[in-house]
Amino acid sequence: MAGNGQGQGREVLRAVHYRTGEAVTVTLENGLIGSIGKLEGISGEEAASLPIVAPGLVDLQINGYCGLDFNTLPYREELASDFIRKLWQEGVTSSYPTVITNSAEAIEEAMRSIADACRRDAAVEAGVAGIHLEGPFITPEDGARGAHGRAYVGPPDWELFQRWQEAAEGRIRILTLSPEWEGSAAFISRCVDSGVVVSIGHTAATPEQIAQAVAAGARMSTHLGNGSHPMLQRHPNYIWEQLAQDQLWSCIIGDGFHLPEQVLKVVMKVKGEQAILVSDAVALSGLPPGEYDTHVGGSVILTPEGKLHLAGNDKILAGSAQMLLFGIRHLAKTGLADWRDAWEMASIRPSAFMGLPSAEGLSPGAPADLALLRHKENGIQLVGTYKSGIKVMNREALT
Ligand SMILES: [Zn+2]
The missing domain is CATH 2.30.40.10 (Urease, subunit C, domain 1)
Structure with missing residues (x-):
C-alpha cells in the first residue's frame, strides 16, 4: 500500500x-x-x-479533519492513520495534531493513543512531526480562554506535563500556555531545556509577563489575534507586546474569517519571515456545508463560503473549517502576499522554525x-x- x-x-x-x-x-x-x-x-x-x-505543507496546529477528531476520546484505532492519509489530499506532508485542554486523564490517554499510532503505522510516524498540546495552562478568563473548558484550566505543573510527555513518548513538541500564572518563567525554561517549543496563547498576561516568558525561552504566538478578549486596553496589551517581541514567531489563521485583512497585513509586515500560517482546523473541516451538532459547541453552521459559526449567532466562530491551501489562496487573492510567499508561510517557514529537515525545501x-x-x-x-x-x-x- x-x-x-x-x-x-x-x-x-x-x-x-x-x-x-x-x-x-x-x-x-x-x-x-x-x-x-x-x-x-x-x-x-x-x-x-x-x-x-x-515543498509539502506543514501544519503546526490542527485539531482534526473530515470528521476525524483528536479531541474526542476514546480514539478509534485508525484515527491517526486515516487523518495522515486524508491530509495528503490537502498537500499536508507533516503536521502537529493538536490536543486542547481536557482532564489530566483524557490528555494522557490522547498522548498515549497518538504514540501508539506512531508505533503501529510508519505513515503516522513519518507524518506526525510532533504533538501540539494547547492548554491546559492557559487563562481562566472568558473570551481569551476560547472554547477551552474552564474546569480543567490551571497553573503550569511540571510533574503533570512530564506524565503527558511520557505517555506521548516524547512527542509533545509544542506547548501553548499563558505566562500569567506564577512560576511560568521557571516552567517555560524547563520545557525549553527539554526541547519543547513554548508558545503563548489564550492569555490574559500583562506585557511584562509576556516579556518574561520570552526571556525564559518562549518563541511562538499561538493564533495571534484570536483566542483573545473581545475588548482590550488600547495599549499596552498582550497583542502589541507579542508583535513587538522580535524573538516571537507569529502563527496566524489565514482563512479570512478569523482575522481581518488589516490584521493579517500588519502581522505579516512586522514579523516578516517569522509569520507562519496555521489552519487550526477542527474536525468539521473538509465536510460539506450544512448544520452540525457538536458535543462542545452545540449546533453549528458551516457556510458554503467556508465559515464555521454558532447556529444562533453568525458573529461567533466555532473554530476553523479551512485547511492551509484555503489560507494560502486567501492571502494571494487579497493581494496580502504573493502566492509563493504564502506557500512558504505554510511550508518551509514552519519547518525552519521547528528545525525539521523539510526546511531545506x-x-x-x-x-x-x-x-x-x-x-x-x-x-x-x-x-x-x-x-x-x-x-x-x-x-x-x-x-
Ligand atoms: Zn486556540
Missing part, C-alpha cells in the same frame, strides 16, 4: 520550480530529493503543461515531501502529493 514507508526506488519528476518558475527535473531517491537540475531542450508549450512543484538531501500544483481560475490547486518520495495523491486524472 502506498505511503506506508519510504520511497525505495528512484523517480525523476519533470515540473516547474514554484519559486524560480524554471522547468526542472527533480530526482527522488530513497525518500529524499537526490538532485535538482534545469530541464534542458523543452519547448515553451511543453513547459507550460508541466505541474508546479513546491527543494534542495538535494531534503525529504521528498512535495506538492504538485496548477494555477486555476480560483487560485492555486493541488494536483499531487509526495510523502518520503512516494506519490501518495494524484488528482491529475480527475482534472
Whole structure:
C-alpha cells in the first residue's frame, strides 16, 4: 500500500520550480530529493503543461479533519492513520495534531493513543512531526480562554506535563500556555531545556509577563489575534507586546474569517519571515456545508463560503473549517502576499522554525515531501502529493 514507508526506488519528476518558475527535473531517491537540475531542450508549450512543484505543507496546529477528531476520546484505532492519509489530499506532508485542554486523564490517554499510532503505522510516524498540546495552562478568563473548558484550566505543573510527555513518548513538541500564572518563567525554561517549543496563547498576561516568558525561552504566538478578549486596553496589551517581541514567531489563521485583512497585513509586515500560517482546523473541516451538532459547541453552521459559526449567532466562530491551501489562496487573492510567499508561510517557514529537515525545501538531501500544483481560475490547486518520495495523491486524472 502506498505511503506506508519510504520511497525505495528512484523517480525523476519533470515540473516547474514554484519559486524560480524554471522547468526542472527533480530526482527522488530513497525518500529524499537526490538532485535538482534545469530541464534542458523543452519547448515553451511543453513547459507550460508541466505541474508546479513546491515543498509539502506543514501544519503546526490542527485539531482534526473530515470528521476525524483528536479531541474526542476514546480514539478509534485508525484515527491517526486515516487523518495522515486524508491530509495528503490537502498537500499536508507533516503536521502537529493538536490536543486542547481536557482532564489530566483524557490528555494522557490522547498522548498515549497518538504514540501508539506512531508505533503501529510508519505513515503516522513519518507524518506526525510532533504533538501540539494547547492548554491546559492557559487563562481562566472568558473570551481569551476560547472554547477551552474552564474546569480543567490551571497553573503550569511540571510533574503533570512530564506524565503527558511520557505517555506521548516524547512527542509533545509544542506547548501553548499563558505566562500569567506564577512560576511560568521557571516552567517555560524547563520545557525549553527539554526541547519543547513554548508558545503563548489564550492569555490574559500583562506585557511584562509576556516579556518574561520570552526571556525564559518562549518563541511562538499561538493564533495571534484570536483566542483573545473581545475588548482590550488600547495599549499596552498582550497583542502589541507579542508583535513587538522580535524573538516571537507569529502563527496566524489565514482563512479570512478569523482575522481581518488589516490584521493579517500588519502581522505579516512586522514579523516578516517569522509569520507562519496555521489552519487550526477542527474536525468539521473538509465536510460539506450544512448544520452540525457538536458535543462542545452545540449546533453549528458551516457556510458554503467556508465559515464555521454558532447556529444562533453568525458573529461567533466555532473554530476553523479551512485547511492551509484555503489560507494560502486567501492571502494571494487579497493581494496580502504573493502566492509563493504564502506557500512558504505554510511550508518551509514552519519547518525552519521547528528545525525539521523539510526546511531545506527543494534542495538535494531534503525529504521528498512535495506538492504538485496548477494555477486555476480560483487560485492555486493541488494536483499531487509526495510523502518520503512516494506519490501518495494524484488528482491529475480527475482534472
Ligand atoms: Zn486556540
